[in-house]
Amino acid sequence: MMSKIGSRLIQAAKEAAAIARGEVAPARIYVPADIDVKAVRQKLELDQNAFASEFGFSINQIRDWEQQRTRPLGAMRAYLMIIDRDPEGIRELLRRVPVGAKSRARKTV
Numbered sequence: 001m002m003s004k005i006g007s008r009l010i011q012a013a014k015e016a017a018a019i020a021r022g023e024v025a026p027a028r029i030y031v032p033a034d035i036d037v038k039a040v041r042q043k044l045e046l047d048q049n050a051f052a053s054e055f056g057f058s059i060n061q062i063r064d065w066e067q068q069r070t071r072p073l074g075a076m077r078a079y080l081m082i083i084d085r086d087p088e089g090i091r092e093l094l095r096r097v098p099v100g101a102k103s104r105a106r107k108t109v
Contacts, residue, residue, distance in 0.1 A: 037066050037072065040080055040084045044087055
């Protein structure tokens with residue numbers, strides 16, 4: 001009798017083969033391990049303060065990421081990827097957030 005782990009591995013291999021053949025779309029999106037925050041910011045022609053303010057980061061986060069003292073993790077990298085690909089879409093979404101919600105959100109960041 002095959003173990004539970006063995007069954008999962010076989011299923012994963014079958015799924016990977018189907019994805020490789022183009023029969024099935026991957027279930028997850030790819031988020032790279034690193035993202036060049038400075039390049040994203042410079043592409044938008046924003047200084048660190050403006051970039052942080054416009055997209056809801058702290059200036060310290062931007063400085064730390066750009067000076068590689070820390071790096072954005074998980075969801076932050078995904079958010080930065082979206083900013084890089086569709087900054088106007090993100091700007092529009094952020095403009096739609098009610099004023100009170102913006103101030104509450106900043107307190108939790």
